[in-house]
Amino acid sequence: MLGLANMAQSRSGLRERIRPTLEALRNSTGETVILNVPESGQIIILDVFESTHLVRTAPKVGFVVPAMSSAAGQAILAHLAAAEVAFFVGGPPDAQLQGLLGEVRERGWSVNAGDETPGARAVGAAIMDNVQRPIASITISAPADRLPDKTIDVVGPQLAAIARRLSVT
Helix, strand or coil: CHHHHHHHHHCHHHHHHHHHHHHHHHHHHCCEEEEEEEECCEEEEEEEECCCCCCCCCCCCCCEECCCCCHHHHHHHCCCCHHHHHHHHCCCCCHHHHHHHHHHHHHCCEEEECCCCCCEEEEEEEEECCCCCEEEEEEEEEEHHHCCHHHHHHHHHHHHHHHHHHCCC
């Protein structure tokens, strides 16, 4: 846990700066909103605002999410060079992953349609630094029945716009 404490300390400026926005996003959607950060080849949950619903997705701070199959990871990987992606996924990205990350980069947001947790879905977007490198991602996570395609098609662009506003320019 010392590593997580050190990471949280080093990212506390980011975390504190965007917490009000993440809380407002949770309040407006009613769904779980998560702040994720890349760290040593992993995507780690740094902050969570749990859904107000009884049935919800509720990951814990410090949980490591898969880089390839999570909306959080895909949002970050989409903005990295292939060599950096390889560091996160354990080898060179294949054509399928490269295509997926290209779609995420072009669209501005990622989707996890139960790939990681059956029955759950998530949409994510990257927060960038002043040289357009991903420093974090934000995700909205919910049971699949509350996050169908038509909702994702609305929430995805909204989340991407929020991530752009949170990015450092």
